[in-house]
Amino acid sequence: MDTLEAMTMFVRVVERGSFSAVARELGTTQPTVSKQISALEQRLGGRLIARSTRQLSLTDEGQRYYRQCREILAAVDNAEHSFQTGREGVAGPLRIASSVSFGRLQIAPRLRGFLQRYPDVTIDLQLSDQNVDLVSEGVDVALRIGDLKDSSLIARQIGLTRRLTVASPAYLEQHPAPQVPSDLARHNCILFNLLEHFDTWTFDAGLHQVQARGNVRSNNSEAIRQMVLSGLGISLSPSWLYRKDIEAGRVIRVLEGYTPSSLPIHAVSPANRRQSARIRAFVDFLVEAFAADEDLAVV
Incomplete structure (x- = not known):
């Protein structure tokens, strides 16, 4: 078993919520995906996913392993890009969380410009009107409007909501x-x-x-x-x-x-997550974009 390949498949199953969806995405079969996850569980000596007829849910061990897998796979991506360019590149997966309205109207329309500048990044934009737990949801950076309550987060003010x-x-x-x-x-x-x-x-x-x-x-x-x-x-x-x-x-x-x-807009990240080049690039991009917008600029 290729451990990195199995970890990648596991992460995609968690994020897509379906073995068959990942099979279609990777051009393989649902039994193949299931076999890889089972082999990974056997190697680890415990269940990662609690399977049912209706949905997939992670065990407590699966939640921890999922977060660690995302960090490992991101580090591999960065290491490969760094080897090729001689420095850490802006590349790899970036999971962003935002409220529904702000994400739909202010973040989603700007992603094309960000990805044109950094084509080696892949975006997973998660929209919810509840403040999700960044660690358990595997979020790299979240956009939050209003005063922050959680002082344990790494936070940077990037704009104002007038x-x-x-x-x-x-x-x-x-x-x-x-x-x-x-x-x-x-x-x-x-x-x-x-x-x-x-x-x-x-x-x-x-x-x-x-x-x-x-x-x-x-x-x-x-x-x-x-x-x-x-x-x-x-x-x-x-x-x-x-x-x-x-x-x-x-x-x-x-x-x-x-x-x-006005209400401050912050970009926040978990304190225990390394500030990768792609996180820094995305936050810097938003600071630049918001500075040119009269409704969002800090003056």
Whole structure:
């Protein structure tokens, strides 16, 4: 058995969640993939995958081995590229985690530019509106918006999320636009509930604070946008989410004389994971890209 080949196959099975999917990907058969994993388990002396008719799940030992395999395979890729070029190259797999809306609208469109610059990198973009555990999920770098709670992470601020208070013309036809932040008490506020103090809306560096109230909340920014467009209420949301809507007149800024507090954007990595060349290159690429974007630049 080729151990590296078996490790590669194991990692792909975990990430694809299917023996047959990996078989198609590698141009082999499902029994061949299953045999390789079984041989690997026999060599290790324990089960890696708990098989069932519905899904594959990792044993505790399998979780640890998966993380170690990713590190080993990445090191092999880097060693080969380093041997060829005389230095550690920007190459190999890169697993990125982001919230759904930010990842879809701000990360995914920029990946083509990054991969044109670094064609030897392969990207696995994982989108979730929950902060996943970076170690157990094998994440190399995650993009997080807002203040960080986990001080054990390696973190670098790469941008700012500027926010606007917005509503649709239909909503404002039925409800007079707020003139000062305290007027929000008379409005239906749509709340993004993943932030720690999601119902406290702060303006002008804390000079004005309002307890926002409303009949809907969500953990997804794009869902909130759809509610705003439908005329349901007022939202305090990222400016990058509404830029085109404002230009088209689909939403209107309110309280323009009051500046909502911005949220920091951090790139974070597990403290026990080596900062590879591809992680550093990706983070540097985002810093450069965000600096050119008025909605994300740090000024």
